[in-house]
Amino acid sequence: MAALNIQQGTSKHSAYDLRDPNADAIERHTLAVIVDNEAGVLARVIGLFSGRGYNIDSLTVAEVDHLGHTSRITIVTTGTPAVIEQIKAQLGRIVPVHEVHDLTVEGASVERELALFKVSGTGEKRVEALRLADIFRANVVDSTLESFVFEITGTPQKIDAFADLMRPLGLAEMARTGVAALARGA
Amino acid sequence: MTQAMTGAKMVVQALRDQGVEVIFGYPGGAVLPIYDEIFQQNEIRHILVRHEQAAVHAAEGYARSTGKPGVVLVTSGPGATNAVTGITDALMDSIPLVVLTGQVPTFMVGNDAFQEADTVGITRPCTKHNWLVKETDKLAETIHQAFHVATTGRPGPVLIDIPKDVQFAEGTYTEPRRARVAHYQPRVKGDMAMITRLVEAMETAERPIFYTGGGVINSGDAATQLLRELAAATGFPVTSTLMGLGAYPASGEQWLGMLGMHGLYEANLAMHDCDLMINIGARFDDRITGRLSDFSPGSVKAHIDIDPSSINKTVHADIPIVGDVAHVLEDMLRLWKSRGRKVNKPALAKWWAQIQEWRGVECLTYVNSDTIIKPQYALQRLEALTKGQDRYICTEVGQHQMWAAQFLGFEAPNRWMTSGGLGTMGYGFPASIGVQIAHPEALVINVAGEGSWLMNMQEMGTAIQYNLPVKQFILNNERLGMVRQWQTLLHGGRHSHSWSEALPDFVKLAEAFGAKGIQCKDPADLDDAIAEMLAYDGPVIFDCLVEKHENCFPMIPSGEPHNKMLLGDASTDDAIGSSGAVLV
Numbered sequence: 001m002a003a004l005n006i007q008q009g010t011s012k013h014s015a016y017d018l019r020d021p022n023a024d025a026i027e028r029h030t031l032a033v034i035v036d037n038e039a040g041v042l043a044r045v046i047g048l049f050s051g052r053g054y055n056i057d058s059l060t061v062a063e064v065d066h067l068g069h070t071s072r073i074t075i076v077t078t079g080t081p082a083v084i085e086q087i088k089a090q091l092g093r094i095v096p097v098h099e100v101h102d103l104t105v106e107g108a109s110v111e112r113e114l115a116l117f118k119v120s121g122t123g124e125k126r127v128e129a130l131r132l133a134d135i136f137r138a139n140v141v142d143s144t145l146e147s148f149v150f151e152i153t154g155t156p157q158k159i160d161a162f163a164d165l166m167r168p169l170g171l172a173e174m175a176r177t178g179v180a181a182l183a184r185g186a
Numbered sequence: 187m188t189q190a191m192t193g194a195k196m197v198v199q200a201l202r203d204q205g206v207e208v209i210f211g212y213p214g215g216a217v218l219p220i221y222d223e224i225f226q227q228n229e230i231r232h233i234l235v236r237h238e239q240a241a242v243h244a245a246e247g248y249a250r251s252t253g254k255p256g257v258v259l260v261t262s263g264p265g266a267t268n269a270v271t272g273i274t275d276a277l278m279d280s281i282p283l284v285v286l287t288g289q290v291p292t293f294m295v296g297n298d299a300f301q302e303a304d305t306v307g308i309t310r311p312c313t314k315h316n317w318l319v320k321e322t323d324k325l326a327e328t329i330h331q332a333f334h335v336a337t338t339g340r341p342g343p344v345l346i347d348i349p350k351d352v353q354f355a356e357g358t359y360t361e362p363r364r365a366r367v368a369h370y371q372p373r374v375k376g377d378m379a380m381i382t383r384l385v386e387a388m389e390t391a392e393r394p395i396f397y398t399g400g401g402v403i404n405s406g407d408a409a410t411q412l413l414r415e416l417a418a419a420t421g422f423p424v425t426s427t428l429m430g431l432g433a434y435p436a437s438g439e440q441w442l443g444m445l446g447m448h449g450l451y452e453a454n455l456a457m458h459d460c461d462l463m464i465n466i467g468a469r470f471d472d473r474i475t476g477r478l479s480d481f482s483p484g485s486v487k488a489h490i491d492i493d494p495s496s497i498n499k500t501v502h503a504d505i506p507i508v509g510d511v512a513h514v515l516e517d518m519l520r521l522w523k524s525r526g527r528k529v530n531k532p533a534l535a536k537w538w539a540q541i542q543e544w545r546g547v548e549c550l551t552y553v554n555s556d557t558i559i560k561p562q563y564a565l566q567r568l569e570a571l572t573k574g575q576d577r578y579i580c581t582e583v584g585q586h587q588m589w590a591a592q593f594l595g596f597e598a599p600n601r602w603m604t605s606g607g608l609g610t611m612g613y614g615f616p617a618s619i620g621v622q623i624a625h626p627e628a629l630v631i632n633v634a635g636e637g638s639w640l641m642n643m644q645e646m647g648t649a650i651q652y653n654l655p656v657k658q659f660i661l662n663n664e665r666l667g668m669v670r671q672w673q674t675l676l677h678g679g680r681h682s683h684s685w686s687e688a689l690p691d692f693v694k695l696a697e698a699f700g701a702k703g704i705q706c707k708d709p710a711d712l713d714d715a716i717a718e719m720l721a722y723d724g725p726v727i728f729d730c731l732v733e734k735h736e737n738c739f740p741m742i743p744s745g746e747p748h749n750k751m752l753l754g755d756a757s758t759d760d761a762i763g764s765s766g767a768v769l770v
């Protein structure tokens with residue numbers, strides 16, 4: 001939520017009430033949205049977020065039911081409780097949207113993200129990178145004499161932590177998939 | 187029965203199967219096959235407008251005055267982009283429309299072909315849903331789905347983009363009953379537990395109010411009937427947004443008048459002081475709430491809306507009820523009756539006494555003149571001389587629109603067509619054409635400002651061609667009056683570009699098109715002039731020269747609470763600074 005930087009009372013000079021009504025605590029929520037896999041559906045979802053000024057921290061999408069042609073979009077977003085409720089209601093209005101689940105409030109859930117890290121270096125740093133990768137259970141998927149590409153899966157926090165450790169050791173590039181999430185249990 | 191036919195034929199067949207009688211459109215290269223089919227049949231009437239924006243507004247007028255979806259047909263590129271304002275207007279005011287656009291052939295899409303525009307991309311945020319149809323086999327089903335989506339749940343405009351090769355190709359026609367629509371079925375029944383809470387609150391409320399909106403009218407005649415029944419049975423006061431006028435009759439005893447920025451004193455103060463606000467099909471728009479933090483601070487708020495995203499969007503609902511107005515009102519009324527028809531009679535009597543006091547302020551009072559026509563006076567005379575007729579009123583956008591809402595009374599739904607959410611100047615004239623097409627015998631008046639009216643004046647051609655006796659009642663203040671008013675009140679009287687200069691001679695303009703023109707500037711001549719307009723069987727431009735610097739009051743400046751209303755002396759130049767402006 002880009003807070004409007006306008007003082008109370010100045011709104012009198014405008015045709016619109018410009019004060020931010022949602023100056024409340026910000027929460028992070030993971031939403032799972034089941035949609036028809038049809039042309040433009042992702043644009044509708046993204047357009048909703050940009051058009052109404054909502055945040056997208058991460059977004060992943062892929063068809064999950066090939067017979068039913070439905071896709072699952074996982075969105076990590078932040079906002080006040082009122083904004084999060086609006087986001088869910090607005091998503092629910094989109095015609096090809098079948099279901100909207102807020103995994104953050106609908107009970108326990110698991111979140112995973114996959115990332116690839118290219119770390120360049122020689123000597124001590126290279127050995128240290130390999131040792132830390134082992135601790136984080138990252139796999140080496142490519143190596144040259146001067147670089148590794150690590151593959152790591154985990155929560156976004158774990159991947160952030162791994163990135164922090166790799167930075168001084170020669171982190172050259174990184175690619176992240178964004179979060180995939182499921183509710184726990186049957 | 188499956189039938190093979192071309193896409194163009196399918197379009198006409200699908201419209202026919204959807205019960206469409208009229209379409210508003212404008213041809214071009216990318217829709218020629220469809221126009222060719224239209225030429226070869228007589229069941230569906232095509233109204234040729236003079237600009238695609240007007241096609242959409244005309245379809246809106248048709249839809250709002252009938253409750254049926256309006257249908258628009260325009261070409262690709264500029265045809266589609268010209269329609270965008272109208273489509274956005276329909277989205278904001280929840281008007282069901284099906285807009286068909288031509289597109290360049292599928293094999294040219296993406297090549298910047300002649301008259302190519304990314305129509306589904308451009309209209310994605312301003313339609314309820316839209317489709318690009320790439321296969322003729324899917325065309326008929328898509329059209330049926332489009333009608334379903336436009337008219338189900340909260341109504342709105344939908345658009346189908348049809349490439350030219352899809353119109354030429356043959357495919358299999360799908361009948362309406364075979365179209366898959368099951369997935370989109372918004373809920374219409376309200377939650378009984380919430381309805382029970384609302385009924386309990388109604389039984390004890392000391393200062394209740396019904397705050398009704400366009401949702402009552404969109405829900406249909408049953409909703410209007412139930413609202414009237416519920417109001418009569420409970421004795422609660424009723425106010426309405428601009429969009430909801432007519433759902434409760436203006437002649438009804440419990441009618442407080444419109445609320446909001448230019449709403450009535452009694453309506454806004456009752457909203458501010460109530461202890462139970464029952465929002466029925468309205469959406470707490472910023473023109474209604476004023477400063478949110480001070481909006482009706484002491485009330486329990488119930489909100490009935492078919493669109494879950496309307497609830498808790500700006501104002502927290504203590505009793506949220508998602509459902510169709512008619513369904514929910516029916517349940518409310520049944521439950522309230524079965525629980526013994528209770529209301530808090532003594533408290534209600536006190537509440538009405540308070541409201542009576544507010545009514546005593548007579549907030550619509552203005553200083554009349556016997557040398558200059560005051561716009562309010564013109565509308566009062568129009569009201570008096572058309573009262574009792576089943577009359578349809580459209581408006582443009584500006585001061586005249588607010589005065590029309592204040593001074594004209596609406597007894598029935600679907601008689602008031604105005605651009606509320608988007609505030610589109612140029613809406614009223616084409617909308618009046620759509621209304622007159624739907625109701626050929628009715629009296630249709632567009633209350634206009636000269637500025638707005640010029641925005642779609644080319645539609646005089648349409649009015650003449652189809653012999654539509656629409657009355658264009660222009661309150662000509664030679665000003666972009668609403669802008670001028672804001673500049674007077676909020677920008678130190680610096681009237682930057684709010685003049686209407688180089689205006690046409692409206693009488694000659696009417697005559698140039700073959701219509702009748704009337705000009706009136708003397709209050710003494712007004713009644714006769716209006717009578718002449720009403721008597722004329724054909725389109726009339728009525729150029730009513732009014733006071734140039736009249737301000738529209740009451741007014742709640744934006745960002746102020748309801749009880750900080752300006753009731754200014756009507757003809758002041760600097761209302762906020764002058765003693766005529768009263769801060770209540």
Ligand SMILES: Cc1ncc(C[n+]2csc(CCOP(=O)(O)OP(=O)(O)O)c2C)c(N)n1
Pocket residue numbers: 582583584585586587609610611612634635636637638639661663665666667668669
């Ligand atoms: C398409 C469009 N452009 C600009 C505006 C901003 N606007 C609102 S009211 C108004 C003045 C309207 O003038 P007129 O039609 O003469 O009506 P009056 O207020 O004088 O009655 C303007 C420019 C608008 N609502 N719509």
Ligand SMILES: [Mg+2]
Pocket residue numbers: 584635636637661662663664665666667686
């Ligand atoms: Mg004007």
